[in-house]
Amino acid sequence: MLRFASLGSGSKGNATLVESGKTRVLIDCGFTLSEVEKRLWRLSCNPEDLSAIVVTHEHGDHANGVGRLSRRFRIPVYSSVGTFNSIRDNDFARFQPINIHQAFTIQDLEFTPFPVPHDAREPCQLVISDGQWRLGLLTDTGTLTPCIKEHLYEVDALLLECNYDARLLETGPYHYQLKQRVASSFGHLANGQATQFLQQINTTKLQHIIGMHLSEQNNLPDYAKAALAEGLNCEAHEVDLACQAKGFDWRVLE
Ligand SMILES: [Zn+2]
Ligand SMILES: [Zn+2]
Structure with a gap:
């Protein structure tokens, strides 16, 4: 069984929990220590029970809380060397460098990272597996590359x-440069790109689809849901979104 949940998703902080057996890994931590503790408790988790933290890239909404969480509970941190070197507070309890072109395991979980075009030093996104089920995570990418499609082609x-x-x-409130950054090929994924992506991969095995990292200024939940539904040829109420305040509750693959 593979379980996963989100502590929150968006430009104010991201953290995703993945669990199999006694292995419980947090992917990214863009929240303060007290905030991450509160959000973990909400999912009936203790920070002491985290096996590791995997960091996808150094942006504050993914990495700001990693150092303190790692030190406070002696949790090892896995990331690329480029990411490690670019995180402001990288004084971790233990650091395990990863090659973003090569799978690695943390106890019962296998992580297959892959590079993404994003304005960070050495960013990656991930497929996480317990040996049976595969969960794909794709945020913070400006473009959809063949490599990304290959990795996420047939996930569960x-x-x-x-x-x-x-x-x-x-038409929104961002100034010109920030608009350019978000929309660039090293920025973020638009609703329309998410639709295209779903139309280009094999979704026959897909049991859960959740829209992530919604902008509070430049998106609307209904638009994001419609984009995912269009990509899957289903109804909008059949897809789900992660929100900034609460992420989403445990989901199970079994
Ligand atoms: Zn982000
Ligand atoms: Zn980012």
């Missing part, structure tokens, strides 16, 4: 970025 569950609606971004 997918956490997919729906960052912005192109028209809302264009």
Whole structure:
């Protein structure tokens, strides 16, 4: 059995929990220590029970809380060397460098990282497996590369970025440079790109699809849901979204 949940998703902080057996890994931590403790308790988890933290890239919404959490509970941190070197507070209890082109295991879980085009030093996203089920995580990518499609081609569950609606971004409050950054090929994934992606991969095994990393300024939950539903040719109420305040509750693959 593979379980996963989100502590929160969006530009104010991200953290995703994945669990199999006694192995419980947090992917990213963009929350303060007290905030992450509160959010873990909400999912009936103790921070002491975390086996490791895997960090996808150094941006604050993914990495700001990693150092303190690691030191406080002596949790090892896994990331690329580029990510490690770019995290402001990287004084971790223990650091395990990873090659983002090569799978690695943490106890009962296998992680297959893959590179993504994003404006960070050495960013990756992940497929996580317990040997039977595969969960794909894809946020913080500006473009959909063949490599990304290959890795997420036939996953059982997918956490997919729906960052912005192109028209809302264009007419929204961001200043010109920030708009350019978000929409660039090293920025974030638009709703329309999420739709395209779902149409280009094999979704026959997909049991869970959750829209992630929604922009609070440049997107609307209904738009993101419609984009995912269009990609899967299903109804909007059949897809789900992770929110900034609560993420989403445990989901199970079994
Ligand atoms: Zn982010
Ligand atoms: Zn980022």
